[in-house]
Amino acid sequence: MARIAVGGMQHETNTFAPSRADYGAFEAGGGWPGVQYGEPVFAAVAGANIPAAGAIEALRAQGHQLVATAWGAASPSAHVTTDAFERIVGELISHLKKALPVDGVYLDLHGAMVTEAHDDGEGEILRRVREVVGPRVPVSASLDLHCNFTRAMFDRCDALVAYRTYPHIDMADTGARAAALLDRMVRSGRPLAKHWRALDYLTGLPSQCSFIDPCKTIYEDLGRDGETTLSFTPGFPMADFSECGMAVFGYGFDAQQTFNSVERLHGMVADAEKDFALELHLPDEAVTRARSRGEPGRPVVLADTQDNPGAGGNGDTTGLLKSLIQQKAQDAVLGLLIDGESAKRAHEVGLGSTSLFKLGGRSRIPGDSPLEGEFTVEQLGDGRFTCTGPMFKGFRMQLGSMALLRSKAAPGVRVALASRKCQAGDQEMFRHLGVEPRRSRILALKSSVHFRADFEPISKEVLVVKSPGPALADPTEFTWTRLRKGLRLRPLGPAFQG
Numbered sequence: 001m002a003r004i005a006v007g008g009m010q011h012e013t014n015t016f017a018p019s020r021a022d023y024g025a026f027e028a029g030g031g032w033p034g035v036q037y038g039e040p041v042f043a044a045v046a047g048a049n050i051p052a053a054g055a056i057e058a059l060r061a062q063g064h065q066l067v068a069t070a071w072g073a074a075s076p077s078a079h080v081t082t083d084a085f086e087r088i089v090g091e092l093i094s095h096l097k098k099a100l101p102v103d104g105v106y107l108d109l110h111g112a113m114v115t116e117a118h119d120d121g122e123g124e125i126l127r128r129v130r131e132v133v134g135p136r137v138p139v140s141a142s143l144d145l146h147c148n149f150t151r152a153m154f155d156r157c158d159a160l161v162a163y164r165t166y167p168h169i170d171m172a173d174t175g176a177r178a179a180a181l182l183d184r185m186v187r188s189g190r191p192l193a194k195h196w197r198a199l200d201y202l203t204g205l206p207s208q209c210s211f212i213d214p215c216k217t218i219y220e221d222l223g224r225d226g227e228t229t230l231s232f233t234p235g236f237p238m239a240d241f242s243e244c245g246m247a248v249f250g251y252g253f254d255a256q257q258t259f260n261s262v263e264r265l266h267g268m269v270a271d272a273e274k275d276f277a278l279e280l281h282l283p284d285e286a287v288t289r290a291r292s293r294g295e296p297g298r299p300v301v302l303a304d305t306q307d308n309p310g311a312g313g314n315g316d317t318t319g320l321l322k323s324l325i326q327q328k329a330q331d332a333v334l335g336l337l338i339d340g341e342s343a344k345r346a347h348e349v350g351l352g353s354t355s356l357f358k359l360g361g362r363s364r365i366p367g368d369s370p371l372e373g374e375f376t377v378e379q380l381g382d383g384r385f386t387c388t389g390p391m392f393k394g395f396r397m398q399l400g401s402m403a404l405l406r407s408k409a410a411p412g413v414r415v416a417l418a419s420r421k422c423q424a425g426d427q428e429m430f431r432h433l434g435v436e437p438r439r440s441r442i443l444a445l446k447s448s449v450h451f452r453a454d455f456e457p458i459s460k461e462v463l464v465v466k467s468p469g470p471a472l473a474d475p476t477e478f479t480w481t482r483l484r485k486g487l488r489l490r491p492l493g494p495a496f497q498g
């Protein structure tokens with residue numbers, strides 16, 4: 001039995017997004033449990049599809065004694081404030097010091113955190129952890145598939161392993177994989193051989209889905225590799241710093257085999273470049289198609305990808321909603337529109353009342369504005385419910401006041417409002433407001449890919465829509481200033497010139 005310290009801090013930073021992640025964002029969690037320190041970490045994550053939960057369960061099953069340090073996560077957004085980073089990492093480090101001596105450390109990290117002070121938030125966390133435990137205590141971490149893998153992370157950590165699914169249905173499993181690597185190092189007293197390679201092109205989020213090729217084939221292939229634990233991270237192409245991008249990495253006891261496996265995977269991803277292109281639709285065209293194709297029981301899903309709260313959007317742009325209303329779509333529901341003021345107003349005017357609302361458009365995204373019109377309040381909710389879909393199963397949501405509104409101008413269009421940011425990744429978000437998603441003709445979801453876990457099985461087809469938002473689906477459209485020279489901004493696209 002070994003003594004293992006566990007902790008973690010997750011944030012995915014879109015440096016182009018409108019709002020930063022302050023300490024309050026980690027207290028709220030944005031769908032994740034709120035930040036916790038010490039022993040309460042165990043109860044906060046238990047039973048959910050969270051990497052730390054999977055790691056804790058696996059490490060206990062391996063017979064280890066665990067000490068919790070700190071764990072926190074927030075909704076993706078612009079930079080993590082220095083205050084939030086220092087408070088959470090400060091607690092993590094002070095709990096780690098109190099826990100000494102430890103035989104190993106497991107960390108639940110995202111891998112794409114940019115703070116006000118550090119381009120590579122995880123590299124900085126690992127530096128501080130290493131400072132406490134020294135060079136010989138093995139440190140293992142799980143990473144999000146949207147990690148921007150860095151040299152510092154590779155150097156300062158003994159084992160890193162990323163999710164293999166997008167939608168992330170294997171978050172807890174990935175924690176267990178990181179735990180297995182840690183267990184091997186602790187038991188053998190030997191470090192693992194490691195190798196990594198960066199790729200020289202960026203891909204947009206919608207084409208990174210592991211349900212479709214090329215990622216489907218790539219992940220199936222790397223899952224087959226026995227001795228080496230391999231990862232492929234398509235990255236988070238919305239962070240303007242020199243190490244933004246895709247990478248492959250692997251860990252195993254056999255150095256030559258580890259090197260060969262990573263090189264082979266690198267070749268496979270490099271060869272797949274042309275296959276990462278994905279068709280994007282403009283809102284009007286997407287709504288026209290969805291109107292003719294959707295039927296109750298088999299809705300067409302429109303993914304409002306560029307305002308995905310899971311990629312730094314605030315979930316309040318109205319471009320797709322305007323198209324639905326203009327075209328008077330039938331049996332259409334859009335959600336979640338994150339607008340606390342309108343949700344509060346709906347609770348004030350009350351169930352069944354019709355009133356003038358000014359929906360969304362508060363983030364002042366170029367090309368976007370609030371939608372004004374009369375809406376009837378059809379349902380109210382307190383935003384507390386538990387998710388049931390394959391990805392968010394067991395997540396206890398606290399989205400604040402929620403409301404379902406029906407447009408007077410286009411009575412076939414309804415909008416699901418929430419007060420706190422969260423992407424539309426689970427059918428319970430709609431059922432909480434009395435909407436059975438399957439019965440709609442059109443479901444417009446503010447999500448890039450995670451919705452596919454719970455919504456694709458009930459959908460007739462999925463159209464990825466490009467309406468205003470800060471999470472641009474085509475990385476060439478960002479005003480990059482700090483990428484590494486020569487990196488192609490999309491598959492087979494132009495290279496960054498510096």
Ligand SMILES: [Zn+2]
Pocket residue numbers: 144145146168
């Ligand atoms: Zn992710």
